[in-house]
Amino acid sequence: MRPGNASDIQIAGFGFVDYFIDGSLQRLPVQFIRCGQATWARLGQLRHAPSYIRVTATMRAETMGDMGKVTQRYESELQAVLADAKSWTRCLFSSSSSLTLFRALHGIRMRGLSVADAVSAAEQLVVKLDQSEYAAIQGIATFYANELVHA
Numbered sequence: 132m133r134p135g136n137a138s139d140i141q142i143a144g145f146g147f148v149d150y151f152i153d154g155s156l157q158r159l160p161v162q163f164i165r166c167g168q169a170t171w172a173r174l175g176q177l178r179h180a181p182s183y184i185r186v187t188a189t190m191r192a193e194t195m196g197d198m199g200k201v202t203q204r205y206e207s208e209l210q211a212v213l214a215d216a217k218s219w220t221r222c223l224f225s226s227s228s229s230l231t232l233f234r235a236l237h238g239i240r241m242r243g244l245s246v247a248d249a250v251s252a253a254e255q256l257v258v259k260l261d262q263s264e265y266a267a268i269q270g271i272a273t274f275y276a277n278e279l280v281h282a
């Protein structure tokens with residue numbers, strides 16, 4: 132889902148939301164985007180297109196700020212990523228480079244991952260999100276297909 136046209140979109144920073152992945156509620160690092168009065172969270176590049184969700188109160192959104200504030204907060208982790216050329220390049224050329232970097236920095240700090248493992252975990256999270264979202268869509272489609280058959 133896209134949150135409007137490009138002229139309406141403002142990057143609002145990075146942070147976290149509560150979101151269901153594979154049936155369990157998890158704290159998910161996201162990029163926030165404002166579109167008019169609504170706030171959206173970018174999940175990443177799912178099925179070859181950016182995927183956004185509208186943020187609701189039940190998601191307990193927590194905003195850390197723009198990339199400048201994020202890099203200040205995660206300064207030592209950022210230095211480790213920048214020192215690892217291969218991992219930095221993987222972040223830079225991922226489909227959602229700034230979001231991948233944010234997730235990697237958070238993984239280093241909160242889970243004690245190595246730089247390479249944090250970047251891999253950030254990339255794997257997108258794969259997991261993609262699979263979870265696709266499974267949910269398939270479940271909804273199957274439900275409605277069965278309702279039509281039994282109607």
